[in-house]
Amino acid sequence: MTRFTYPEKNDLERFIQARYRKAWVWEIVFVCSLLIAIIALSALFLSVIDDAFGYVAYEYKKDPATISAKPLTELSKEELLTILQTNLSKGAYGKLDKEQPMTERSQADLLNLVVERILQVKTRETYTLYRSLFDKAGIESEVKEKFPEAQLEFRSWLSPSFLTTPQSSKAEFAGVRTAILGSLWIVSIAILLSLPVGVGAAVYLQEYANKTSFIARVIQTNINNLAGVPSIVYGMLGLAIFVRAFEPLTSGALFGITDANGRTVLSAGLTMGILVLPLMIINAQEAIKAVPDSIRQAAYGVGATRWQMVWHHVLPAALPGILTGSILAMSRAIGETAPLIIVGASTFITFDPNSPFTKFTALPIQIYQWTSRAQGEFHAIAAAGILVLAGMLLMLNATAIILRNRFQRRW
């Protein structure tokens, strides 16, 4: 037998060291890629936070001293009510009363109304968080110079009231409540459509269909491709089918509602349902594929039919994976903007959606609309909206991870 030569002794040592050095270079490359990703994400996140908190220089159109001797925060409910009654027109007061009886409103609510309607706040300038923390003196002197009448206040645009206040045309008083509710309605309808249809299709494709047949392969390829189609195409599909062709259904005319058109929450929900459907099918297929074949064989071995095997063994075992996937699909549905614009999300509605047949708006749409305004305060609340959206997505993904971990232990 021939002996082949390999490096030995000193040569060997140098050769090994060279290999370690090469490996170390690659390690550096990987660490650098990770660092770049972290820096990019942090920069994005920090710039959003920067806009969402900071000093605000604002003026009252009407001087608070003219309507009350005491500082406004010290007024009682009755005093606030009187101020409102005397200073608002009869029509405006009546309208507010109709929305919610004035006597039932909280003091904070009445105070807000006073400030919003009577004093009429006008924001002169917003400052970023970075400047607010590190250049307070600079801000103060600038405000004194440019806006002598204005007051300076540290405002966190993301606040609990931001979440519960409906939309308003004035940035200082706008909230995302309508948008959040709209998004939740849309996602619920989307899941109601895509979960049963998606799982059913996956079960058929994995357990019943002859996977080698031409038709099955064509269908599978098409589903995989549909998952990558740009979402705006789904928007156009939704417009043509749900908003226009199915208008009697989506506007509620079939159910006796006559004052709506096809641009309703239902259309948007159905469109998003179709959008996440390929994802759902692929995900459910993966979950079903992951169920070991030994379980199927065992079920057949005791004389089960294919349906019994699927319903009692495969689906329960695949359920955790299907759940995780559906939550991830929900995350996708919440963030999509383009299809909703086409299907006709309203950019300004103030009432909460209370049925599938109402006009709607959604969180990404709201953010988009606010960022396209010129004034700085709208950018501030857009940033706050982005943080709300990020928070919702984080919660959804955390739920997915927790659910997945909880169910994985069973194996």
Place this chain on the structure above:
Amino acid sequence: MQPENSQYAIETHNLSIFYGPFEAVKDVNLKIEKQKITAIIGPSGCGKSTLLRAFNRMNDFVPTSYVKGEIMLHGTNLYSKSIDPVEVRRRIGMVFQKPNPFPKSIYENIAWGARINGYKGNMDELVEQSLRGAALWDEVKDKLKQSAYALSGGQQQRLCIARAIAIQPEIILMDEPASALDPISTLRIEELMQELKKNYTIIIVTHNMQQAARVSDFTAMMMLYEETRSGTVIEYDKTEIIFTRPRDKRTEDYVTGRFG
């Protein structure tokens, strides 16, 4: 064709099993005796498992697989068009090589098979009887609701045996049931088989010759044809004859360990 009360549990007539164009098993004629243990032995890849799985129509799940010839149970060909494979598997149970209990509780593993086959009687009693029949009752009687996956490998395999006998089959097929287990568990399974044969006919595939010699009453020796790579039964007789004075030289070479 074959009287009800014949001594044979199941017979094959000129049975050939194909995977597509490939003839995996060729021309097998076996008469399996009732309430005896029949072992199928032979070198790797000679078609033992394929032959075993043909008995309860598990090969049906391989898309290109088909069968020529007949397998007769109570005078009916199992592969005739009018026979429902689901019914076949109810009468002919199977225990697999790697223990595969359902991801459910121990109780539910046994109860599920019974329930889908229409059992309406006292389930607790059936579960207990099946577990006793598999020599597992004493070890699990306090933890019936626990997951079957908490059991050891040997216990899981005995649970699979209990699951198989719960639906009261006539024949139990065992595909190398102890090959994934340690020697002690193997011994317990072999003792169990001696008990089981009082009520059931057992056909076992094993690549462990000593096990076949210890456990079985009859042995079928399978071998590959060199040219076509098809397997067939070259000798079938009482176990003691196969292992002491076999007729075929290839059988003698195999059982004495000259190759394997």
